[in-house]
Amino acid sequence: MVRQLRGVGLDFAESAPVTLVFAAELTASPEDVYRALAEETEDWPRWFSAVTFARPTAAGREVHLKGNTKFMETVMAAEPPARYAYRVDVSTAPGVRAMLEDWRIWPTGAATRVQWTMAVDGPAPLRLVLRAARPGVGRAFRDAMRELDRRLAK
Template sequence: MAHGLRPVGLDFTETAPLRLVFAAHAAAAPGEVYRALAAEVEAWPQWFRAVTWARPVEREGRAGREVLLRGGGRFLETVIAAEPVTRYAYRTDETNAPGLRALLEDWLLIPTGSGTIVRWTVAVDAPAPVRLALGLARPGLGHAFRGAVRSLDRRLAEARRRAG
């Protein structure tokens, strides 16, 4: 059964009881990565294996997303930062994942001479057992994230080749 989560702002990435931070390099430029994150929401399942379905939605006059994960997790989200080329962040407003009180994901795009450093921060408020379980899942989440960035980078390179 779905339940509502506490609304949080970007500062939650600094104050959350649990912060999971991952980084990976992409050869693609920050603008390409940003477009894939923010404008091509429905394509997420093509490069992020954990995502089985995603679509943009409007939430109380603001951009949002509805996302389904492998295993049945459902997340209804509100975009709280859409800064072209640099940042894309969203909070979860409603989910069927048990135990969560607040959840925010922040994708920061850092340009480099050879592409983009993609930094993904997952900020969570949940009871101690849930935080412990997520902490134990950190290696798997990191692996999934790095695989997703590699897959996205290949997808973007192929799109450049087709356009070129």
Template sequence: MVHRLRPEGLDFAGTAPVRLVFARQIAASPERVFHALAEDVAGWPEWFTAVASARPAGDGAGREIRLKGGTRFTETILAAKPDELYAYRVDTTNAPGMRALVEEWRLAPAGSGGTRVQWTFAADGAAPFRAVLRLARPGLGRSFRGAVTALDRRLAAA
């Protein structure tokens, strides 16, 4: 069953009832990381192992994402500032209990020439969903670290 979520804006990344924030420094430049996030949507499964498929939708204004395990999302891009910020909200999903979800990827040049990548997972939902999400923090952190490490390797090999 598909659920329509609340259409939150970019500010939700700072005000959501549940905010999970993870950061990691990688060697790739902000320009290359931004390209992988915002412009090579179909390439996400190559570096983010939780993603089974990703494709642009709505002439690039949105995305359709399918995770391993069957969860599906349709998303609207909220911000795409080259080399700095990529953010989107989930409009519909088949995941139960979720009411709103915004994900924000902030990029900043690192002193060593690489990029500091910060991912904010901002969500709201029924009390059981919020509780499970808080318990899932360590797993989401591992998933993020593995994804940006794989992305860095992928960009170095390209």
């Protein structure tokens, strides 16, 4: 079932009932990482295995995940090459009331650090599931970052 989610601002990342934060080091430049995240939307399924479809829209993106979950997103921050954030406005994810994802990118000497924050609000059972899913979501993120780094190195 498709549902309209509550609109949230960038500050939701600090106040959400559930916040999952993951980070990875890449050898690609911050500019290349930003471009892959924010501008090459249709390529996400090639490096992030949880994503089966992604396309840009007038306000942001449409994204489909494995398990037939769909999101319509609005870009909230596009600050090359340091930040790319979006909120989910419409979703088929059960129980989700509000959601924001915030990607931060910065150079760390010879590497680039990527930090992904997923902020979510929903009923207590969803919160428990998300917290329990943290290790799997973290593994998916790390795998995606390794694959993205491999692709950007080519």
